[in-house]
Amino acid sequence: MIPFDFVYYKPDTLQEAVDAYRDAYARGLKPLYYGGGTEIISMGRVNSIRTGAVIDTKDIPECGALSVGNDMIVIGAGVTLSRIHESGCFQLLGHAVGRIADHTTQCKITLGGNICGTIHYRESVLPLLIADSTVILYGPEGFREVPIRDVFDRRIKLNHGEMIAQVLVDKIYASLPYVHVKKAPIEKIGYPLVTVCALKQNGRISAAFSGICPFPFRSREMEEALNDNSLTDVKKAAAALKCLPAQPLADESAGGDYRKFILHNTLMQTLETLGAVS
Amino acid sequence: MTVYEGKNVITLDVNGSKRDVTVRPSDILLDVLRRELNLTGPKPGCENGDCGACTVLIDGWPVKSCLMLAVEAVGHAVTTVEGLKDTPIQKAFVDNWAFQCGYCTSGFLMVCHALANIHPNPEEYVIEDWLQANICRCTSYAEIRDAVRQALEAY
Numbered sequence: 001m002i003p004f005d006f007v008y009y010k011p012d013t014l015q016e017a018v019d020a021y022r023d024a025y026a027r028g029l030k031p032l033y034y035g036g037g038t039e040i041i042s043m044g045r046v047n048s049i050r051t052g053a054v055i056d057t058k059d060i061p062e063c064g065a066l067s068v069g070n071d072m073i074v075i076g077a078g079v080t081l082s083r084i085h086e087s088g089c090f091q092l093l094g095h096a097v098g099r100i101a102d103h104t105t106q107c108k109i110t111l112g113g114n115i116c117g118t119i120h121y122r123e124s125v126l127p128l129l130i131a132d133s134t135v136i137l138y139g140p141e142g143f144r145e146v147p148i149r150d151v152f153d154r155r156i157k158l159n160h161g162e163m164i165a166q167v168l169v170d171k172i173y174a175s176l177p178y179v180h181v182k183k184a185p186i187e188k189i190g191y192p193l194v195t196v197c198a199l200k201q202n203g204r205i206s207a208a209f210s211g212i213c214p215f216p217f218r219s220r221e222m223e224e225a226l227n228d229n230s231l232t233d234v235k236k237a238a239a240a241l242k243c244l245p246a247q248p249l250a251d252e253s254a255g256g257d258y259r260k261f262i263l264h265n266t267l268m269q270t271l272e273t274l275g276a277v278s
Numbered sequence: 279m280t281v282y283e284g285k286n287v288i289t290l291d292v293n294g295s296k297r298d299v300t301v302r303p304s305d306i307l308l309d310v311l312r313r314e315l316n317l318t319g320p321k322p323g324c325e326n327g328d329c330g331a332c333t334v335l336i337d338g339w340p341v342k343s344c345l346m347l348a349v350e351a352v353g354h355a356v357t358t359v360e361g362l363k364d365t366p367i368q369k370a371f372v373d374n375w376a377f378q379c380g381y382c383t384s385g386f387l388m389v390c391h392a393l394a395n396i397h398p399n400p401e402e403y404v405i406e407d408w409l410q411a412n413i414c415r416c417t418s419y420a421e422i423r424d425a426v427r428q429a430l431e432a433y
Contacts (some may be wrong), residue, residue, distance in 0.1 A: 008303035008349050010280040020279065038428045041306070042326055054303075056350065082339070104340040104389060104411035105327055188411055192322060 002044045007053040014062060014138040014165055017055050021161045022140065024053035024217065031167025032165045033057055035078055035113030036267075038105060043118075062136075062147050062165045063112070071171055077164040084111060090169055093127040095180040096197055100124065102189050112164045119191075120249065122216050123182070125152060126197035126208035129218040131173035136166040154215035176201050177277040179270045183262050185253050191252045194263045200274045207270070212263050213246045226271065233275070237267035280352075286314035288352050292317065293361030301348045308332045308343035311358060319359035319384045323413075330412030334358050334384040340392045340411070366424070366432035367391045376425035378416035385412050390426050394433040 007029060009020040009085060017033070024031035029052030036041060037056070043049045057063045063078030066087055073089050081097035085106065088094060100114065100123050114124040130150050135151055137144040139162030148167070151157050156164070179198045184190040194213035199206045205226050208218040225231075225239035241260055248256030282288070282303045290297050292315060297313045305336045308325070311317045311334070320343050325329035327345045334343045335357035362368060366388045370376070377383040386409070393400060401409075405426055414422065 002304040002307060005284070005302055005304055008282040008347065011351075016279045020281075036345075037350070038327060041345050041347070043323070058350075061400065068409055077285070098407070101327070102330075102411035103408045104330060104333055104342055105345065107336075107339045108341050108345055187410075 001102060002041065003047060004044070004049050004050055009053065009055045010059055011057070012059055014060055014163075017057055017163060017191065018052075018138060018140055018161055020055045021163075024055070025161065027052070030052035030053055031046065031260075035110035035114075035116070036080065036108040038101075038109050039117050039119065056184060057112070057163060057206070058110070060165075062138075065101060068171065073169040073171055073174060075111055075167045075169070077115075077166060078110050081106035081109045081114065089226070090127065090131070092131075092173075092178040092180055092197060092199065093124065094167075096127050096182075096195070097124050099180075099182045099188070099192075099195075111167065115152070115164060115167075116158075118155075120214045120216075121191055121194065121195070121210045123195050123197075123210045123215045126195065126210055126218075127180075128152075128167060128169070129208045129216075130197060130199050130206040131169050134168040135164055136168065137162050138165045139163065154217060166236055173199065177274060179273050181266050181269060184267060189251070190254065191205045191270075193259050196263070196266050196268055196270055198270050198274060200277060205270075205274055209263070212248055212259050213244060214249050216247070217245055219245055226267070233268055233271040236271060237264050240267055282349050285384040286349075288349060290315075290348070290351055290356055291354065292356045293358060294355075299348070303347065304350050305348045307334070307346040307348045307351055310348040311343060312357075317358045317360055320383055321384060323381070323385075324413075325395055328413070329382070330385040330389065331382050333388040333412065335388055335392055338392060338395060340389045340408075342411075347398060357388070359387055362387060362391055365391055367394065367429040370425040370429035370432070371422075374421045374425040374428060376418055377414075378418055382412060382414045382416075386414070386422055390422075390429060393426070394430055398430065400430070 011017040031053035034054040034056045058078040058155040063076040065076040085094045085098040182195040195210040221243035222240040250256040320332035323329035332343045
């Protein structure tokens with residue numbers, strides 16, 4: 001059981017959601033937008049988070065949208081990971097979200113919830129970062145459309161009362177050669193020691209990472225190293241490792257040096273795979 | 279907009295029946311099914327979304343009921359193992375001895391039933407992917423896999 005009470009709002013529109021947030025905040029309820037709710041429930045159960053109000057966004061039509069248009073793939077923040085995986089709309093994203101938690105839990109976790117989560121890994125962000133995605137936000141000032149790189153730096157950075165409504169991905173990214181590798185301590189289920197997502201566009205590799213540091217990230221410096229064709233693949237991987245944006249994560253699953261070892265090998269695998277395609 | 283605050287009477291659609299139940303917004307679906315509706319098929323295992331013993335179907339998709347609020351289920355079809363009476367997956371589990379202590383069995387049945395309905399002809403890796411959401415401490419995995427294969431032919 002969750003050892004505290006909260007108010008549950010289920011708005012039908014984005015404006016109702018923002019209004020509910022404003023009202024709950026004014027009542028001192030410290031509201032949270034609620035997607036799949038898996039993190040809020042599991043952390044609430046052990047008192048790691050506490051809220052007086054949740055605003056469930058899953059019934060908002062914009063949040064439930066999933067479509068492939070002529071140019072853009074539109075994914076609502078309330079779309080579950082399993083729905084993304086099953087749709088095949090963007091295979092790299094499908095593979096990445098298909099390795100988060102387990103299949104049944106993927107039927108509950110939403111894209112917006114994973115992006116906005118507090119755990120280190122948030123692997124759905126990786127394909128979105130390297131696909132130069134656009135995020136549609138809705139807040140007290142209305143809509144805001146921004147590149148994900150402008151609002152995701154180690155974590156999502158939203159204005160007060162703002163929520164993610166949708167993510168847009170240029171369809172061209174769905175047809176590019178890619179690599180997705182997740183290395184977990186045991187078998188397939190579990191938090192990653194290292195996850196690498198990479199795309200190759202016009203001969204250039206873009207890459208984003210989870211597990212190696214205590215946050216998901218895309219690093220331009222690491223990409224420069226990976227694309228430095230004056231270096232061998234071994235030296236590219238070694239140079240990329242020197243550009244990590246923070247100390248490697250060290251916890252009960254693995255030490256920092258071991259994670260770097262795994263990342264080095266995974267980068268070699270990535271370079272080999274993407275080196276074989278034009 | 280729907281708002282629930284304090285105790286509320288909600289109507290849940292469970293195994294094809296409308297059931298009125300009084301809940302707080304923070305009540306977990308698993309607890310409401312077991313304690314208020316006497317549906318003890320979903321089992322409390324880890325109660326943290328890891329073991330899968332509490333799996334139910336929401337509109338035909340498997341969901342861990344320990345990771346869902348009861349109020350979230352309003353307007354959706356909830357199926358527990360009590361709603362699977364006489365389905366092929368139950369016979370397949372019996373035929374293949376796909377359980378030992380049985381505590382995890384209802385969760386496995388729910389996942390397998392959903393899989394058979396959503397992907398009637400799944401590739402082997404799809405079966406593996408779906409079933410990895412459930413843990414059997416008695417390690418009946420090989421028998422469970424055999425039961426799934428048998429059941430898929432019957433759906």
